[in-house]
Each structure stands twice: as structure tokens, then as C-alpha cells.
Amino acid sequence: MKTLFRLFVVTAAALLSVSCANQQAAVRPGAALAQPAAPPIVRPLLLPLSPVKLAALHADEMGRIPILMYHAINGPSFHGRRYDANGLNIAPQTFRKQLCLMYAAHWYPVNMRDVLTSHIDVPAGKTPVVITFDDARGSQFHYLKNETIDPNCALGILEAFHKKHRDWPLRATFYILPKSAWNPAPFWQPGTETKKLRYLASEGFEIANHTTTHRLLGRLPASQLCWEMAECQRYVVDRVPGVVMDTMALPGGDAPKNRALWPYLLNGRLGTIIYHNRCILMAWGGPSRAWSDKKFDPDRVTRIGAGPGWIERALAQMSEGKIREYVSDGNPDTVAIPRSEAKEVNPKSLDGARLVIYDIRKPAKAKVLVAKDSAART
Numbered sequence: 001m002k003t004l005f006r007l008f009v010v011t012a013a014a015l016l017s018v019s020c021a022n023q024q025a026a027v028r029p030g031a032a033l034a035q036p037a038a039p040p041i042v043r044p045l046l047l048p049l050s051p052v053k054l055a056a057l058h059a060d061e062m063g064r065i066p067i068l069m070y071h072a073i074n075g076p077s078f079h080g081r082r083y084d085a086n087g088l089n090i091a092p093q094t095f096r097k098q099l100c101l102m103y104a105a106h107w108y109p110v111n112m113r114d115v116l117t118s119h120i121d122v123p124a125g126k127t128p129v130v131i132t133f134d135d136a137r138g139s140q141f142h143y144l145k146n147e148t149i150d151p152n153c154a155l156g157i158l159e160a161f162h163k164k165h166r167d168w169p170l171r172a173t174f175y176i177l178p179k180s181a182w183n184p185a186p187f188w189q190p191g192t193e194t195k196k197l198r199y200l201a202s203e204g205f206e207i208a209n210h211t212t213t214h215r216l217l218g219r220l221p222a223s224q225l226c227w228e229m230a231e232c233q234r235y236v237v238d239r240v241p242g243v244v245m246d247t248m249a250l251p252g253g254d255a256p257k258n259r260a261l262w263p264y265l266l267n268g269r270l271g272t273i274i275y276h277n278r279c280i281l282m283a284w285g286g287p288s289r290a291w292s293d294k295k296f297d298p299d300r301v302t303r304i305g306a307g308p309g310w311i312e313r314a315l316a317q318m319s320e321g322k323i324r325e326y327v328s329d330g331n332p333d334t335v336a337i338p339r340s341e342a343k344e345v346n347p348k349s350l351d352g353a354r355l356v357i358y359d360i361r362k363p364a365k366a367k368v369l370v371a372k373d374s375a376a377r378t
């Protein structure tokens, strides 16, 4: 009986593992996959800041990280509405205002892949913010007739903001969608998509995977999940050789109902295309937990939508301390946290970073100094 059971298990596993065979190759979820190696970072090793300095900064590298979800900026009207209540299309001036608010709140833009580490590299006192754009919509990157970048598209707004604020780097993550029925080509100007993708990569933006067709993934079989991921990657890599795509965002926020199929979103192979994603972005859910947090789940990374007032509300809650925000100590080699959070750290996530725990000192009572002769004068 045991032998029969084993045979059943082996057969079932074999069937699952070759479920992509009719798509030319087997999927190997969870397999170790080769990726182009990042160039080594050469910089001096920094010593941790003193507890007094960490407390003064309110350093908290286990606090929440805002990952913002944008779709269209100044996009076309939909069902007679210029802008919508879910933030899928917002006005250029709304985006500009939000950037000003983020800057004022000491947020600092990084790409999505940059926060998937305990070595987050942002200046001391800053909070990393990830600005994500889904669907490769036309209003995210649009050329005018004279081939200059439209100042009212998302990229034009980001570049203008960067020119004005040089300490606000050009960073954002574009979740590309190659073949959706309502998406004639990424960024909606057929013939320019290769130029645009290369430009984004050369400027330091991240290009990432939003599947190939935007079909909801809830009930797709493994073979189609594999194709959706691999084909998107093939499309981009053919146009931007050497680009690394290693994060994905769920179309419509819809994950496979069968939890056992989620690994197919992370790792797989189709023919010569090998993909490896380090996290799955959801559509909503609020500020994300940090990588070093025990409860950080790479399969369910939450984002903040761009609906009217939503980003502003998160900004206010984090600035006022109602939501603990990630505050950097400025040292990518350390994870600095107040002692109260020590139990929440996942030690396996540190990857060589040094954990620095400090006590928040209560401010000493100010002594009232009275000059000796002041009493005499009264």
C-alpha cells in the first residue's frame, strides 16, 4: 500500500513538473536560476552611528515602507469620467503635489528591487519610497510630436522634479505589459516601445513584470502562469538586452486561488527564457513591512493606491507617527532599530548586515539655572 501511495505521489509530482511541456519546456518553480550578477559595490565600510545619534534620527529600519501604486497620469477619460475614485487616472498637478509632499516628508525614491534587502541604501533620516507604475500606459511615458518627453506624462513630471530637486533621484519601477488587448504597445506609441524601454533602463528606472496579457491569474493553470511571466520577460529582454527583471505585480491584484501555484509566478522556465521574481506585489494593502521584519512576506507585498487622498493620508499617518515609518540610519551595512522592536527582526534576512539595537533615551529634565545675583535683585 505504501509503495502504491509513493507511486501516486511521484506520478502526481511528475505530472505537475511537466505541466508546461506543451508550452515547449518544463517549469521548475523554486529552482535556483542564474541571473546576471550585479557589479560589486565598492565603498568604505561605515561604523554604526552612536545610540545618541540613532535616537536623534529616530532611526527605525524595521518601520513600514510606502510602495505607491500609480496607473495613468493625465490619461484619457473612461466612461465619461476624467479622473476616477480609485486613483487609476489622476491629474498631473495631483502627482506633482504628491511629489512635493513626499519630498517635504523626507521620503526618498528607490526602485522596488532596492528594498528587497537589509542593505537599503538611502541617506540618514530618510524613508525609502517606491513609486510603481502598472500597465505601461501611454500617460506614463509619452513623446510629443517633436520627440521630446511630454512634461505632463509621469516621466516628464518625475524628470522636472528631479531637475528642481537634485537630491531626489530618478527612481521608479515600471510594471510592463506587452500584449494586453487594450494596450497596443507598451506606453501606447507603437514603434517607440524599444526606445522607451531602453531609455528607462539607462536612466536607472526598474523595468519589471506585470504579465504578458493582464489576464486575471486567479484560475489560470500552471502552464499559462508560466507563459504569462516568461513571455513578458522575453519581450523586454529582446529589446533591452541584459536588463534584470526580478519583481512582479499581480494584474488586478488577483493571485492564483490555488496557493500551490504561486511559485510559478516566482520561478520558471519556458524554452530558453528563465525568470526569477523576488516578490509579488499586491494591488492594495497599505505601507509594506520591511525586509528584515519577521512578518515580511515576499509573496504578498502591499502597496498604497493613488486614489484621492490615499497617499496624502499615508503620508500624514507616517509623519505623525501613527504608522511606524522606516527611517534610515544612512548606513547600508547596518539595520538600526529601537530596542522595543528587537524581537521582530528576522535574523536570517540580515545577509551580512549588522543589527544595531539602541535605547531611546528619555530626555533629561532641563535644569533651571538661576544666576547667583538674580535672586538678589528681587
Ligand SMILES: [Zn+2]
Pocket: 134, 135, 210, 214, 250, 251, 252
Ligand atoms: Zn494592471
